[in-house]
Amino acid sequence: MTSTASPPALRLLPPKGWRGLARLAFEGLATGVLASLVLALAVFIVAVGAEAAPLAARSAALAAADAHGGMLRLAATGDEPAAEAPRVATDVRIDVAGIVARTTVTQRFVNPTGAWREGVYLFPLPDKAAVDHLRVETAGRVIEGQVRERAAAKRAYEQAKSEGRQAGLVEQERPNLFTTSVARLPPDAEVVVTIEFQETLRYDAGTFRLRHPLAITPRYVPGGHLASSEPAAAYDRAGDEVVTDADRIGAPFVSGGDRGIAPVTLSVTIDAGFPLAAIESTSHAIDVDELPDGRARVELADGVVPADRDLQLSWRPEVGAQPGAAVFTERRDGLTHALVMVLPPSGEPSGDALPREATFIVDTSGSMSGVSIVQAREATQFAIARLAPGDRFNVIEFNSRTRTLFPSPMPVDPSTIAAAQRFVAALRADGGTEMAPALAAALATPDALPGYARQVFFVTDGAVGNEHELLKLIRARLGDRRLYTIAIGPAPNAWFMRKAAQFGRGTPTFIGDVRDVRERMTALFAKLERPALTDLVVTWPAGAEVYPAQLPDLYAGEPVLVSASFAGSPATLSIVGRRGRSAWGALLPTGAGTSSEGIGALWARERISALSDAIVEGAPEDEVRPLIVATALEHHLVSRYTSLVAVDVTPIEPSGAQSLRTAIPGLLPAGIDPSGFVEGLPQTATPAPLLLLAGLVLAALAWAVRPRRRGSGARPHFRSWQLVSGERVDSGNGV
């Protein structure tokens, strides 16, 4: 059906040449599009299928519950399904002192079944909040949470369990979800759970923000927290019972308590330390009363409200054009715990800033290769471009070796800037990470000319193993400098980046993506160019224990906080600092009569954190540990060595009547510090399978459309399709 001895291509065309050609082109294009669609679909199906099938099976067993507003789950027994105990009422009391909020939540539940049931109490905590009191009351019995040393807590739990009493280890495995089991709830009984926790509030652009979870919509999430010491069998049981299962939890009990209208009463007392310009809630109508002592009391205008949305409250202290400082105190056993809070001035920062001596250290080790080095280059170039005439600067690069752009910091002028930009643009990532010599070089520059603010910018992913040594180096050689860490890449060593900035009296900046470079660096530099106060010093009574010992600088947008503990109660404290080129100072009345709850606990947390740092710096753990334990026990804090255990003192039934099912002696609370958790998990799948599949598909396509020699006769079927250009022929080429 083709012409015979003719050259290829055009002669092969059917008589109606051009139309045929167009048609052939169209069909070729269509085949291509079809093939790529099929390919995409195949990849999608394979990927989704592989993901969905085993996950669905596992998530049932592995998921963890996430609750809003606190809930009490009744565990399944024999033939009865798990259920949610109706919540009858919630009362919330929040006391704010400066930046510390102490919250007491009292919740009443009922066990609507006619049987002894066991419950798991779940409460979502605001970020960075730590529970220090827990109390469960039911039918005249009281289960009190106590902070004990870990081993003692575990023993108390085990003993109570073996004697058939109620016991529960309070667990805070995920930073923001708190669970405890309350075993053996009597039939039809009312259960009152009181939980107290403390948090440090968010301060953002002159405004303090408080958010309290009230809505009780349960959320279902695949996966969840990780506990490392749970025996596997207990895990699965926990899975059965803690896991939410909408069908089983729902119907039978909802009508009894009608969780949609579980009423909430709420009151917030705010001691802001400053006159308040405004108190606002975007979620609820509120009434504000001013108390004679300057505090403000906030109540819900409607009195009792349904628990259908979270409470959001914000207030703005009136600071004025100068920075302001306030002190809050808590007195206990002859000791005074004090918190000094310094706030930046309201409005635009003003005052003349000092010229800067900026040193940029850029990590060009092998771990920075790929997108990381691109981010590092962009961030550094951006920062260099923002330097002002009058500033001085230098750039240091390190991998296995350290390379310095200028022998000593050079004044900013067009030629030095151009040289630096060229230097940075040429940086490539390869080799080892010898960080110490670079840090030493940056911190060893000769004394700056007076009147310069010396800033070191450390651009790295922090992929080092000798963090402790580096932190010691920073502490020892910092002098009057400030060290700002700029964390690069998708998985930086966040712990090191934060600690290095803290030891360097600066702040960390995290850049996860190239697109964030500009925004994050702009924010950092806008802040650094105009510090509101530097070189802050508070005069404390003799013998005061102060954290942090050395105050950071005050920048627009974030307060400076310092906690101390001392004997006696002085009437005033004095604070001094520098504001640009001039001096600044204030006398703070300690308000001898008032006492703010939570200030002592805040100090204790700072102390524990400082003691933990001492271990990092090489102090023997055996010596530091008793100090941490004593502080934690005294202030009722959960720490790396202590945990909260809730034990009932009264046996209710002869031992062995029923085992504790959900109270798993799991991982003890990892503490309140978010740095207690590993951050920055890397991506752990290679593109190899995808590439292989794509390669095979491409090969198949190439085979399908390969040019054929005329007259070979190898695949007449194919040739006819090419030549006839008529009916669609299924090519069957295995896409």
Next chain:
Amino acid sequence: MLPRLLAAAAVATIVAATAILAKAHVGQAALEIAWRRAQSMGAAPAPWPWADTRPVAKLRAPAQDAEMLVLSGASGRTLAWGPGLLDGTARPGERGNAVVSAHRDTHFRFLANASIGDPLVVERLDGVRVAYRIVAMRVADASRLAIPRDTDLPTLTLVTCWPFGAIAPGGPLRYVVVAEADGGSPQRLTMAASARR
């Protein structure tokens, strides 16, 4: 023209895929040499002059017949050659949590067949051998995953991407396998190890 382009693209992608798998195997062989030398010297040299990592431990899964050298750090570049011990996590065998991450389709493929109770053995550079047993496994979204740094017992946590066998990389899910040291006290383990030597 089109067939040639397609063929070239096919060859390129298949070579790229093979290179990834080959790197994972060849890297381990090169590391093995560095490891032996390190053991005789007592300190790990960089396995190749421009390397930004060094072997820190040997991980063995007897039940799955898998053995591999673990590198320091878990950057993408390191993981191409072997599993990485996350910076800032505990040293294997000591109190705390040692977190090791690797690719699901190369070094940690064996985790697909691991189950609770399986043994894992970590040999450190100093010759100390720590025996672990798998106590928990779960799937979690990486953004919601909270892996504690502090644990009472020496703990080994292996993290890889989930699901195994998926084609496309970059999913949000992680497979977490938690193993605890057999017999508790690391001191005892240390002593046992030095007695063996």
